[in-house]
Amino acid sequence: MSTQLQTAANHDETIAALAKAGRAAQRHLARLDGPAKEAALRSAAAALRAHMPRILEANARDIAAGETNGLTPAMLDRLRLDEKRLESIASAVEAVASLPDPVGQVIDRNTAPAGMELSRVRIPIGLIGIIYESRPNVTADAAALCLRSGNAVLLRGGSEAVNSNRAIHAALAEGLAAAGVPAEAVQLLPTQDREAVGAMLRAAGLIDMIVPRGGKGLVERVQNDARVPVLAHLDGICHTYVHSSADPAMATTLALNAKMRRTGICGAMETLLLDANFPASGQVVGALLDAGCELRGDARAQAIDPRIGRASANDWDTEYLDAVLSVAVVDGLDAALDHIERHSSGHTDAILTSDADVAERFLAEVDSAIVMVNASTQFADGGEFGLGAEIGIATGRLHARGPVALEGLTTYKWQVRGHGEARA
Ligand SMILES: NC(=O)C1=CN([C@@H]2O[C@H](COP(=O)(O)OP(=O)(O)OC[C@H]3O[C@@H](n4cnc5c(N)ncnc54)[C@H](OP(=O)(O)O)[C@@H]3O)[C@@H](O)[C@H]2O)C=CC1
Ligand SMILES: N[C@@H](CCC(=O)OP(=O)(O)O)C(=O)O
Structure with missing residues (x-):
């Protein structure tokens, strides 16, 4: 032997x-x-x-x-x-x-x-x-x-x-x-x-x-x-999709919180999806950059702020657990759902929107363990859900x-x- x-x-x-x-x-x-x-x-x-x-x-x-x-x-x-x-x-x-x-x-x-x-x-x-x-x-x-x-x-x-x-x-x-x-x-x-x-x-x-x-x-x-x-x-490749109807102040606060509150936890946002028709994308990415976050974007995201670097294909599947974030611009809810289906690890994904029908579609169609509307992905936690404690976040089905x-x-x-x- x-x-x-x-x-x-x-x-x-x-x-x-x-x-x-x-x-x-x-x-x-x-x-x-x-x-x-x-x-x-x-x-x-x-x-x-x-x-x-x-x-x-x-x-x-x-x-x-x-x-x-x-x-x-x-x-x-x-x-x-x-x-x-x-x-x-x-x-x-x-x-x-x-x-x-x-x-x-x-x-x-x-x-x-x-x-x-x-x-x-x-x-x-x-x-x-x-x-x-x-x-x-x-x-x-x-x-x-x-x-x-x-x-x-x-x-x-x-x-x-x-x-x-x-x-x-x-x-x-x-x-x-x-x-x-x-x-x-x-x-x-x-x-x-x-x-x-x-x-x-x-x-x-x-x-x-x-x-x-x-x-x-x-x-x-x-x-x-x-x-x-x-x-x-397992790992948390968590997304936040900012819909065109999202409140700009809420989007800025929640994007900052989802990424920067604690960058090393599995519920931290790793990819920000900005709707092409969301009018305040500059404000949201500016706040993240000013807070010391490195942003890696697709070509359309890079056009929002010159401080955004170029994302590689790997970035969409990377859990940084650090002050680094990938950013993509998407054309509407269906494009956001497609991106999430391809790249999410099934942990926690969120939408920011003031449109109730869009919110319900996101809740129904994203197949992750936790799906959120208008909340920070950092709430993925047993204590925060009122369960007293947690073994962790189950990411399977x-x-x-x-x-x-x-x-x-x-x-x-x-x-x-x-x-x-x-x-x-
Ligand atoms: N979903 C959830 O609830 C949680 C998920 N995480 C995820 O954990 C990761 C961060 O933690 P990190 O410290 O890097 O964890 P690692 O995955 O490196 O290690 C976790 C445990 O797995 C063991 N391990 C890792 N690789 C192997 C292997 N090939 N064979 C056998 N055992 C292995 C480690 O052992 P060893 O000591 O030998 O390295 C350790 O005991 C992130 O991806 C994070 O999202 C973290 C907390 C909660
Ligand atoms: N769910 C817990 C975090 C779990 C977690 O990611 O742990 P760790 O990666 O060891 O910091 C929380 O939100 O505080």
Whole structure:
């Protein structure tokens, strides 16, 4: 056997062992009622607070390594913890603990034509694998959401955050165990080897669902290896289309907010589509340029302001995650819809318009997880949608789309209560 095959086999074994332990812990969780899961999460939050010095020391090692390895200031900021951030991570775990337990909720009830009573009841998905970027808060958020919804979780965070994640995970596991919940309900992969990500994706029958949260490299891996159902949380190539009827002041404010509020998040606008008949395009692009954004446009966009550079074909499919924006001029709604269909990643797309019919067509015809009218794409967030927290933004077409929180981490079963009915 070649070394590469041996390595793959080893990773498959490791994942199988973790999955077995996770599945056993999940069966334990399934027997717990809402208050017991709430108590376990409060205990986990208390452990995070109790271990604050150890977690911050681990994070300082990640930050030092990140600085040595030349991480960008934006990445370092996502990685960095301090007492205040750690306190808000612990508070977020408590906030998830306070959310209503989704398990056992009756989605709907009906009577079958033959007379039996039918109900659809929410149940956990089972064991969920989550692969995510170097943001330590995701370790606690994802663990809390999974546990509250009765799922066990296998976590694989970004390599730059490995020490922080291990310290946070150790605290969570200690808190859960103190409340009588098996620590294996929340497990962290013991290796950062990317082959182990492949093994997670191949673990059909062991892991019930994988959430990959990341960009292009991860997408490719998922496409090559996934045999487990995938709830993709992938890149955000988000558009804002400024219709001819848009209010110029609103268009200027929202274009600036959608791009510049935080350029590094997946809900940031990456392409601005300006209608050829919108009269205030100069004002909108001027505001973006004055705010320090680099604009790359097609020939018609370049004619609006000489500071706009020339876009290449790649720009329309690029997630900059930076103060860079592609700009195209389009001839009406249909041309905007065509552009979005070709280039959107299915995350979040918005229209700015005062024409209600145009707005409704956009809402109906754009097939993205989140479609907005007259709002900033930066609102793509579970907290902003009132869901308490989020695993992230699901960009695919499966049962949960957009911000995924407790409900998105459940499936359902049919419960049938008969009175002796036999089928003819
Ligand atoms: N839809 C959503 O909810 C969200 C989407 N994102 C997207 O994430 C991206 C930015 O995050 P970034 O830090 O660059 O994330 P990356 O995609 O680089 O990394 C995310 C995770 O995937 C792993 N990974 C990446 N490539 C591979 C591979 N080929 N094989 C195995 N594992 C892999 C990383 O591991 P390793 O540590 O080894 O690099 C990391 O754990 C953007 O595209 C953004 O839109 C971010 C947050 C939320
Ligand atoms: N949905 C979240 C952001 C998620 C996200 O993009 O995370 P990251 O790329 O790690 O900064 C928000 O709007 O704050």
